Amino acid sequence: MKLLCVAFSEAELPVCGGLAASLGAEFDVLLVHGSAGAGYGAAQVMTLGATEAPTADVLAPCVAAAAVGYSHVVAVSSMATKDLMARAAGLVGAAMVTDVVRFEAPNRFVRPILAGSVLATVETLVEPVFLTFRAAGIVPAEAGSAVAVAAAPPLGPELATRVATTVRGGSRPDLAQAKCVVTGGRPLQDAETFERVIGGLADRLGAAVGATRAAVDSGIAPNELQVGQTGKIVAPDLYIAAGVSGSTQHVAGIKDSKAIVAINKDPDAPIFETADLGLVADLFEAIPEIVAKLGPKE
Amino acid sequence: MKIVVPIKRVVDPYAKVKPLADGTGLDVAGVKFEINPFDEIAMEEAVRIKERDPSTYTVAVSIGGPECEEQLRKALAIGADEAVLIETTDGLDASVIAAELVAFVQEVAPDIVLMGKQSTDDDSNQVGQMMAAMLGWPQATFACKLTPGVGEVTVDRETDSGEESLRMKTPCVVTTDLRMNQPRYIALPGIIKARSKPLAKRGRGTSASPRVRLTHLAALPPRPPGRKVASVDELLTELKSRGLV
Numbered sequence: 029m030k031l032l033c034v035a036f037s038e039a040e041l042p043v044c045g046g047l048a049a050s051l052g053a054e055f056d057v058l059l060v061h062g063s064a065g066a067g068y069g070a071a072q073v074m075t076l077g078a079t080e081a082p083t084a085d086v087l088a089p090c091v092a093a094a095a096v097g098y099s100h101v102v103a104v105s106s107m108a109t110k111d112l113m114a115r116a117a118g119l120v121g122a123a124m125v126t127d128v129v130r131f132e133a134p135n136r137f138v139r140p141i142l143a144g145s146v147l148a149t150v151e152t153l154v155e156p157v158f159l160t161f162r163a164a165g166i167v168p169a170e171a172g173s174a175v176a177v178a179a180a181p182p183l184g185p186e187l188a189t190r191v192a193t194t195v196r197g198g199s200r201p202d203l204a205q206a207k208c209v210v211t212g213g214r215p216l217q218d219a220e221t222f223e224r225v226i227g228g229l230a231d232r233l234g235a236a237v238g239a240t241r242a243a244v245d246s247g248i249a250p251n252e253l254q255v256g257q258t259g260k261i262v263a264p265d266l267y268i269a270a271g272v273s274g275s276t277q278h279v280a281g282i283k284d285s286k287a288i289v290a291i292n293k294d295p296d297a298p299i300f301e302t303a304d305l306g307l308v309a310d311l312f313e314a315i316p317e318i319v320a321k322l323g324p325k326e
Numbered sequence: 327m328k329i330v331v332p333i334k335r336v337v338d339p340y341a342k343v344k345p346l347a348d349g350t351g352l353d354v355a356g357v358k359f360e361i362n363p364f365d366e367i368a369m370e371e372a373v374r375i376k377e378r379d380p381s382t383y384t385v386a387v388s389i390g391g392p393e394c395e396e397q398l399r400k401a402l403a404i405g406a407d408e409a410v411l412i413e414t415t416d417g418l419d420a421s422v423i424a425a426e427l428v429a430f431v432q433e434v435a436p437d438i439v440l441m442g443k444q445s446t447d448d449d450s451n452q453v454g455q456m457m458a459a460m461l462g463w464p465q466a467t468f469a470c471k472l473t474p475g476v477g478e479v480t481v482d483r484e485t486d487s488g489e490e491s492l493r494m495k496t497p498c499v500v501t502t503d504l505r506m507n508q509p510r511y512i513a514l515p516g517i518i519k520a521r522s523k524p525l526a527k528r529g530r531g532t533s534a535s536p537r538v539r540l541t542h543l544a545a546l547p548p549r550p551p552g553r554k555v556a557s558v559d560e561l562l563t564e565l566k567s568r569g570l571v
């Protein structure tokens with residue numbers, strides 16, 4: 029097994045290294061953005077030095093060329109890697125597996141399907157294998173010493189032109205990596221209320237903010253905060269869902285959380301079937317009370 | 327403008343389906359099947375484009391057994407001009423679906439292939455990108471807004487951290503996210519009326535063989551049951567004792 033890890037930024041390297049270590053595999057990195065100080069166990073890092081990540085059409089030929097000689101080309105699951113990896117797999121004629129949660133053998137992988145309600149074991153029949161994997165459960169690797177750097181293969185021709193970009197984010201932790209996530213649903217009324225109530229509790233806890241699709245659809249929260257089957261998958265130590273009914277599609281994104289707390293005024297809301305701790309209450313009373321009783325942040 | 331819309335038949339995304347006891351498949355007894363919700367959004371968008379520009383022609387295409395006719399009839403009811411069923415009972419993976427759709431698209435020569443970003447049964451999110459690669463066409467995945475121009479399209483797409491807007495020449499592949507539109511409601515009579523629209527059946531156009539095979543399905547182990555707390559105080563005590571706040 030020889031891995032090539034495709035990483036958009038240095039922040040993805042610790043889990044790439046962690047995955048390779050858990051598989052006992054040698055690995056190199058193709059780093060799209062920035063430069064690598066340390067390799068997290070990689071033998072070599074190929075860098076593109078791009079200041080802005082190129083579009084998938086431009087990047088895929090580079091990944092396809094870099095893939096030669098590797099049995100597996102892997103990337104941490106995200107919208108960006110899903111966009112890129114399946115295109116590169118299409119160029120190479122590779123087998124492709126999305127959202128791997130367990131590596132059973134070099135050609136056997138487990139992944140959730142049907143909104144995470146079923147675990148499918150799949151077997152790949154050709155090499156190389158392209159895959160995206162979920163970072164939850166992988167012990168990140170230590171930085172290690174400085175790593176050999178090489179230039180990445182050339183980029184492909186630009187077929188799509190990026191004409192505008194909106195990046196939101198701010199100072200809160202990244203949803204996919206956060207240790208604590210506070211999520212709000214449809215009853216949060218409007219963006220200002222959402223930010224005050226959900227954002228307020230999140231900031232007190234140093235948490236990331238998440239939202240349901242209903243909240244995103246009604247313009248209460250921006251789309252990149254959506255958690256679930258078709259949004260982000262989170263795996264924090266503590267997940268707090270307030271005013272969230274607990275649809276299968278939402279729960280698909282939170283199942284790897286260590287502890288799930290639900291605050292809902294309907295005692296029969298399905299979220300209570302998934303929650304470790306449930307509080308039947310009006311969130312507009314319970315959340316201010318929680319914030320008050322936690323006291324100011326140390 | 328010609329638009330091809332791939333349509334996948336999937337088990338009702340709101341149904342709770344379980345694997346068969348021996349893990350060889352899903353227990354779908356009594357469960358409804360639907361158009362993959364993302365493909366329904368793609369079909370809706372194609373029809374809205376046609377409503378604005380009547381010279382638009384839309385073709386829905388599905389790969390699978392004879393039962394997929396049901397979803398193609400629904401696509402016709404939404405407003406597709408024509409439907410094609412590539413009928414097969416072969417084992418399929420994303421690479422085979424992509425190869426079949428590519429062969430079909432090369433024959434039909436559309437300006438846009440407009441399709442779902444993922445299927446709600448497999449959750450693979452691969453076919454559109456693979457097709458675009460094989461065709462050498464530009465792609466815009468996770469699209470929330472599509473603005474057709476002359477010989478080009480502009481697509482707003484969702485990203486991990488916000489949105490971006492891509493401009494690309496046609497032909498191209500666009501995969502839809504949930505927020506592109508809200509598909510119209512089609513009552514049964516509409517589906518019956520669509521029976522007079524053309525629906526052709528044909529065999530596979532390639533001999534591509536799968537690169538990935540499903541070997542086993544298992545239900546997700548349940549989370550240990552939780553409990554309700556009576557008050558915010560009890561909640562905080564519990565969270566503090568677990569070192570979570």
Ligand SMILES: Cc1cc2nc3c(=O)[nH]c(=O)nc-3n(C[C@H](O)[C@H](O)[C@H](O)COP(=O)(O)OP(=O)(O)OC[C@H]3O[C@@H](n4cnc5c(N)ncnc54)[C@H](O)[C@@H]3O)c2cc1C
Pocket residue numbers: 212213214215239240241242243254255256257258259260270271272273274275276277278281291292293294297309310311312339363364446
């Ligand atoms: C293909 C597909 C993909 C989808 N993907 C996703 C996804 O990725 N993520 C996602 O979230 N959804 C997704 N959905 C949508 C999903 O099915 C649900 O519609 C959605 O999750 C519901 O959001 P909600 O819980 O905020 O809203 P609702 O279902 O309206 O629930 C609101 C809850 O708040 C409670 N409540 C109301 N007022 C208060 C109050 N004052 N205090 C406390 N509780 C209160 C209510 O009792 C209720 O339980 C998807 C759907 C489809 C078809």
Ligand SMILES: Nc1ncnc2c1ncn2[C@@H]1O[C@H](COP(=O)(O)O)[C@@H](O)[C@H]1O
Pocket residue numbers: 332333334335362364365387388389390420423441442443444445446448449450451452453454
């Ligand atoms: N059997 C099929 N027939 C037609 N289109 C399909 C089929 N399978 C997948 N697709 C298309 O590919 C998209 C992405 O699916 P997937 O990559 O499987 O998640 C779907 O939204 C459909 O548009």
